[in-house]
Amino acid sequence: MSDEIKKPGFLARLFGRGEKPPPSPQPEPDDAPAVPPEPPEVTAPAAPDLRLLVSESPPSPATLPGARERAPAQPTKSWWTRLSEGLSRTSSQLTGGITDLFTKRRLDAATLDDLEDILIQADLGVDTAARVAKVVGSSRYEKGITGDEVRAILAREVQDILVPVAKPLVVDSAQRPFVLLMVGVNGSGKTTTIGKLAAKFRSEGRSVMLAAGDTFRAAAIEQLKVWGERTGAEVVAREQGADAAGLAFDALTQARAAGTDVLLVDTAGRLQNKTELMAELAKVVRVLRKVDASAPHAVLLVLDATVGQNALAQVEVFRDVAGVTGLVMTKLDGTARGGILVSLASKFGLPVHFIGVGEAVDDLEPFDAGDFARAVAGLERGQ
Numbered sequence: 001m002s003d004e005i006k007k008p009g010f011l012a013r014l015f016g017r018g019e020k021p022p023p024s025p026q027p028e029p030d031d032a033p034a035v036p037p038e039p040p041e042v043t044a045p046a047a048p049d050l051r052l053l054v055s056e057s058p059p060s061p062a063t064l065p066g067a068r069e070r071a072p073a074q075p076t077k078s079w080w081t082r083l084s085e086g087l088s089r090t091s092s093q094l095t096g097g098i099t100d101l102f103t104k105r106r107l108d109a110a111t112l113d114d115l116e117d118i119l120i121q122a123d124l125g126v127d128t129a130a131r132v133a134k135v136v137g138s139s140r141y142e143k144g145i146t147g148d149e150v151r152a153i154l155a156r157e158v159q160d161i162l163v164p165v166a167k168p169l170v171v172d173s174a175q176r177p178f179v180l181l182m183v184g185v186n187g188s189g190k191t192t193t194i195g196k197l198a199a200k201f202r203s204e205g206r207s208v209m210l211a212a213g214d215t216f217r218a219a220a221i222e223q224l225k226v227w228g229e230r231t232g233a234e235v236v237a238r239e240q241g242a243d244a245a246g247l248a249f250d251a252l253t254q255a256r257a258a259g260t261d262v263l264l265v266d267t268a269g270r271l272q273n274k275t276e277l278m279a280e281l282a283k284v285v286r287v288l289r290k291v292d293a294s295a296p297h298a299v300l301l302v303l304d305a306t307v308g309q310n311a312l313a314q315v316e317v318f319r320d321v322a323g324v325t326g327l328v329m330t331k332l333d334g335t336a337r338g339g340i341l342v343s344l345a346s347k348f349g350l351p352v353h354f355i356g357v358g359e360a361v362d363d364l365e366p367f368d369a370g371d372f373a374r375a376v377a378g379l380e381r382g383q
Helices: 010-015 079-086 088-104 109-121 126-137 147-165 190-203 218-231 244-258 275-291 310-322 340-348 369-377
Strands: 178-183 208-211 234-236 262-265 298-304 326-330 352-356 364-366
Touching (some): 079 088, 109 126, 147 340, 190 208, 244 262
Parallel strands (some): 178 262, 178 298, 208 262
Antiparallel strands (some): 352 364
16 A cells, blocks of 8 residues: 555545645644544535526616716617617618608608508507508608608607606505505516516605515515515515415405505516406406406506517407506517507507617606607607
């Protein structure tokens, strides 16, 4: 056997975890009892951070309230800049099509038909497209018209359609808690929107409670807990698979007892064509009314702008099942079909409270009809 193998701790280093063996005990005086060396300390592996497991990634610290003060000084983009950049794909498609159409051809019936096609492809809707084309063609066949003039008409007509639905969300302070039921399909950004709204309400000095009613997804429960920690909002949650209606009942009972200002209730992302899931959503509404006959005081449907025309079907079904009172449109920065919001306004007339053009907390803002219309048409704010 070699001298290396004879050294103390060799086998431990070879087959163990590789810790450095304790030093060999020094000779003790004959009258001192021998003290065995202490075993090396074993450190348990760190528990995984469940916040990293959410399917809709929670915001980074830089996106949270107050993060701008902690981060290195950088130019802050205005809401108009973020909105116009977010809608650039929609406006580019419209601007390019309109410019090409009215640069190369004279104004006639065929040109107006092609204009309608361009507007419909941007999901502005058949009615809106026909309305714009009618104004463009009115008394202009002989004089002609430029692409810039068409975009100005487009912005004006879109604004006229959107003004009646551009309404802020009003939290009635007489209702405590003011219950906001959040509904929508999977992937619409519903849970993230709840977190952003919680941050807004907290910044206004309101107390907020979150109910993790999406009990079908463990990730949704954990994500809402993260938002609760970061916004200072209390979170009522149960284990995955718990009864969502029962959780909503408990949350409203606790919020009333605590005198909470706003209760935001998350729900599972239901497909509007799944009858049994929609029935469960209706049950949540019924159970809330057992605690407060006037609850929920607002039902917000979160819509993903990238789904295009499917948003129309979602609004129709959720309105009938849950009594939708207002809309939140997200992901307008990820689509060339942002005109779907115009189509929704024209068909349903439901209030549009907020729109989102990004993942940061301040990328969700109250809806402004004029700004949206100009951004869609590719115009500057003052045009």
